[in-house]
Amino acid sequence: MNVNYMFSLLAVVVLILLAYVGVEGAGLQVLFGVIIPYIAVFIFIAGFVYRVMDWVRSPVPFRIPSTCGQQKSLPWIKENKIDNPSTAGGVIVRMIFEILFFRSLFRNTSCRLNEGAKITYVWEKWLWLAALAFHYSFLTVLIRHLRFFLEPVPVCLQLLEKVDSFFQLGLPGLFLSGVVLLAAVIFLFLRRIYIPQVRYISLASDFFPLFLIISIAITGIFMRYFTKVDIVGIKEFAMGLVTLHPTIPDGLGGLFYVHLFLVSVLFVYFPFSKLMHMGGVFLSPTRNLPNNNRAERHINPWNPSVKLHTYQEYEDDFREKMIEAGLPVEKES
Amino acid sequence: MSERLKSDEDFSKIDLNPSKTGWMDTPTVIKDGMFCFAAKPQSVKTLDLPYSREWNPKHDDWKLPENWKEIIYEGMRDRLDRFRTFKIFMDICVRCGACADKCHFFIGTGDPKNMPVLRAELIRSVYKNDFTTFGKIFGKLGGARPLTLDVLKEWWYYFFQCSECRRCSVFCPYGIDTAEITIIGRELLNLLGLNIDWIATPVSNCYMTGNHMGIQPHAFVGMLEFFVDDIEECTGVRVNPTFNKKGADILFVTPSGDVFGDPGTYTCMGYMILFHYLKEKYGLEVTWSTYASEGGNFGLFTSNEVMKRLNSKMYAEAKRLGVKWILGGECGHMWRVINQYMGTMNGPADFLEEPVNPITGTKFENAKSTKMVHIVEFTADLIKHGKLDLDPSRNDNLKVTFHDSCNPARGMGFFEEPRYVIKNVCNNYYDMPRNCIKEQTFCCGSGSGLNASEDMELRLAGGLPRANAVKYVNEKHGVNMLACICAIDRAVLPPLMGYWVPEVDVTGIHELVTNALIIPGEKEKTVNLRGEDIPDKESDPDEYYVRPAFSGR
Incomplete structure (x- = not known):
């Protein structure tokens, strides 16, 4: 039994019960439907901005990109402009590849020690695939939810929904993104359990967001396909929130508030946790700088003045020996 | 032959599966052969660095200053303000594990604390505890732990088991660079006078004598x-x-x-x-x-x-x-x-x-x-530009492969220049497999000042992935010469090859260049710079080259 994931699982179960009992038992719709979501959004935005500003406050003293391709050197040697950019344009393309396609993760290999003292490295695409599937389906789900907050629903959103529900399996149409999200996040959880090294490094705080997102996905899927919540009521509720005239329509049900509460918890958890990798990936100095340090000087704002052992001191130390060895000196004695 | 069998036996003992006990609860034992001796006080003093003293990593008492925790805390705070890298790398790791089996020290030792992510966690845990709200609220569940003497010793042991090669950084989706973390970790240790002698004495020598x-x-x-x-x-x-x-x-x-x-x-x-x-x-x-x-x-x-x-x-x-x-x-x-x-x-x-x-x-x-x-x-x-008069057949006794040294590879992108030169001065060139060269190159196992003799076990373990790739081209193509562009490589690869692939010798590129260079006024050369016979044009390189016997570590 792994304490780390049991603890996180327990924490999420407690959160679910809290919201369910709070609404169904104690009638705290206003707390879970209005006050907590508002606070969560505020903490998310303020926290996110604060964290990014805090990073930006620290300077980048040295230009230290990890160079993953041929440098720009002699004109007849072909440089790799993306994996080892020498210009701002190259950096932008490199960052697009990192952020949109997870370029570095795509390189992932898995190392095996084999019989006969042979080591092999196999391309390991599953983490990359699952990570892409997870992030893009999550993004799609998030964008889809904007239809609750916008009136009229923009055409592009309607289009997205059409594409997303491409597989018509009865009514309502099945959203691919929800299914992929759940599958990917479960995969990410399982690899934390089954790959020994990953299990070893995983903390409770790594499992917690996984359980949280799994629960958010499951409650969402449940509401849409099984309990068939009152969509009109939810739209009215969501519009109330965004127009700052919150209302609590009747009959939204405990499950809806659980879903909303878990999302609120995710928002609050976000800026304090590793989920900030979303902002950090843009600022990573090993990726977002060109490798042109020998061509253009990079300035370190706190470049320290240091004690040196000058040539004069050196010559003073060794003058006689230098003269004897026939080395030129600045001063003869 | 017995050496060879021993190396195969050592290989079979490596287990990459971590133990059941969590890493925070696994005490670090400082093992012989895996660490370098402490810096001599005189060397630390010459540089005016703090707390020069005699100390021994194997002793319980490291003779730290009274307020060592405060010094580390202040040192971390100061570096968080000065290095965006440090702050971001402490904050955004998601522990996806992509870096885990990229480190040569992990592959060679199986010690989980040599996984780059865990090496970083050693200091990240203290960062979380002392500098983040998250760590203060969630404590151990959030991966936080207070700085203790054991933690400090663990830092010292593992920050001097990292060769700052940056291979993990190539695979990290956020570009987290363990070299940067190790560099800062070592800076912090130096605030307490905790350097190793193989670094401190060369530094002090360099400062005084050049x-x-x-x-x-x-x-x-x-x-x-x-x-x-x-x-x-x-x-x-x-x-x-x-x-x-x-x-x-x-x-x-x-x-x-x-x-x-x-x-x-x-x-x-x-x-x-x-x-x-x-x-x-x-x-x-x-x-x-x-x-x-x-x-x-x-x-x-x-x-x-x-x-x-x-x-x-x-x-x-x-x-x-x-x-x-x-x-x-x-x-x-x-x-x-x-x-x-x-x-x-x-x-x-x-x-x-x-x-x-x-x-x-x-x-x-x-x-x-x-x-x-x-x-x-x-x-x-x-x-x-055709400015050198070259006769590559003078290197025909050699079948050459090239070891991309970590720093020119991942700190410059220096891949084609050396290959171009080698191919112009040698007729037989073979690259190692793609996962082991260029930006994915493996460290010699002795970089970043770890090329001492007392940590030979660490060096041979860390150099295993490199040696194993050399062994591959040796068996496949008969490669007998490993070229490199690094002085540490030239010093440390011979014993590494001697242990894992004794058929292969080591050279710098400019030795190969001048073997092939026709110097104005030269006599008819019969031997190369090493005093070995230069091959006849007609001879078969496979039969020709006999590597001199390995003289031991």
Whole structure:
């Protein structure tokens, strides 16, 4: 039994019960439907901005990109402009590849020690695939939810929904993104359990967001396909929130508030946790700088003045020996 | 043969599956063969670094100052304010594990704390505890733990089991660079006087005498004059290196390791022959300096301030001698410093000219600010323009592969220049598999100042992935020579090969270049710089080459 994931699982179960009992038992719709979501959004935005500003406050003293391709050197040697950019344009393309396609993760290999003292490295695409599937389906789900907050629903959103529900399996149409999200996040959880090294490094705080997102996905899927919540009521509720005239329509049900509460918890958890990798990936100095340090000087704002052992001191130390060895000196004695 | 069997046996003992006990609850034991001796007090004192004292990592009492926790706390706070890298790398790791099996020390030892992510967690846990709300609220569940003496010892043990090779950083989706974390970890340890002697003493030597080996000026000249005799014996040509010569065209700086030990010495002779050739044929004057007689910079493994102190000599000497620009020899971390730090730390070098190769007219655009050119860039340019008279068949006894040194690979992107040069001076060249070269190259296992003798077990384990890839091309193509552009490689790869792949020897690129170089006025060469017979044109390389017996570690 792994304490780390049991603890996180327990924490999420407690959160679910809290919201369910709070609404169904104690009638705290206003707390879970209005006050907590508002606070969560505020903490998310303020926290996110604060964290990014805090990073930006620290300077980048040295230009230290990890160079993953041929440098720009002699004109007849072909440089790799993306994996080892020498210009701002190259950096932008490199960052697009990192952020949109997870370029570095795509390189992932898995190392095996084999019989006969042979080591092999196999391309390991599953983490990359699952990570892409997870992030893009999550993004799609998030964008889809904007239809609750916008009136009229923009055409592009309607289009997205059409594409997303491409597989018509009865009514309502099945959203691919929800299914992929759940599958990917479960995969990410399982690899934390089954790959020994990953299990070893995983903390409770790594499992917690996984359980949280799994629960958010499951409650969402449940509401849409099984309990068939009152969509009109939810739209009215969501519009109330965004127009700052919150209302609590009747009959939204405990499950809806659980879903909303878990999302609120995710928002609050976000800026304090590793989920900030979303902002950090843009600022990573090993990726977002060109490798042109020998061509253009990079300035370190706190470049320290240091004690040196000058040539004069050196010559003073060794003058006689230098003269004897026939080395030129600045001063003869 | 018994050596070979032992290495296979060692291989079969490696287990990459971590134990059941969590890492925070697994105490760190400092094992013989896996660590380097403590810095000698005199070396620490010479540099005016704090808390010089006799201490022993194996003893319980490390004789730390009373307020050591406060010093570390303040040191971390200060570095969080000065390095965005440190702050971001502490904050955004998601522990996806992509880096886990990318580290040669993890692959070679199976010690889970050598997984890059865990090496970073060692300090991240303390960061979370002391500097984040998250860590203060969730404690151990959030991966936080307080700084204790055991934690400090664990830092020391594992930050000196990282060679700052940056292979993990290539695979990290956020570019988290363990080298950067190790560099900062070592800076913090240095605040308490906790360096290793293999770093501190070379640094102190370099500061006082100009080079890591502590070779004094007259001795430096004497050693190169020895090589002059050796070269004459082998080629019939007497070269005439100049030292500290004002008004020379170019200042040449290379690691002192090449002056000191085989097979680096042959590379050093290679430079001397090349410079002689260029002077005779084209009138180019290259001078050596005894003051800036070190290309390497173990300051990088101490702190950024110490790195700056040692590096400053190159510009100071170039300015004093009035040369046009600086040429740098084959070295690994030296080139990380030159390419990514030198201009920032000690520039602007406005007293030098933008480097142009006077023989070919090529402008080295990529070095126009720092004004320092890699000798392999320089030689590649000479070869491209047909300025060197080469007979590659003189290297026909060799089947060559190339080890990309970590720092030129992942701190520069120096891949094609060395391959171009080798292919022009050797007829038999084979690359190792793609996952083991270029940006994915494996460390020699002894970088970042870990090339001592007391930690040989660590070095042989860390060098396993590199050696294993060499073994692959040895078995597949009969490769018998491992070329490299790093002085530490030349010092440490011979024992590594001796242990895992005894059929393969080690060379610098400029040894290969001058083997093939037809020097004006040379006698008919019968032996190469190593005193080995030069192959007949008709002989079969497979039958020809017999590697001299390995003389032990």
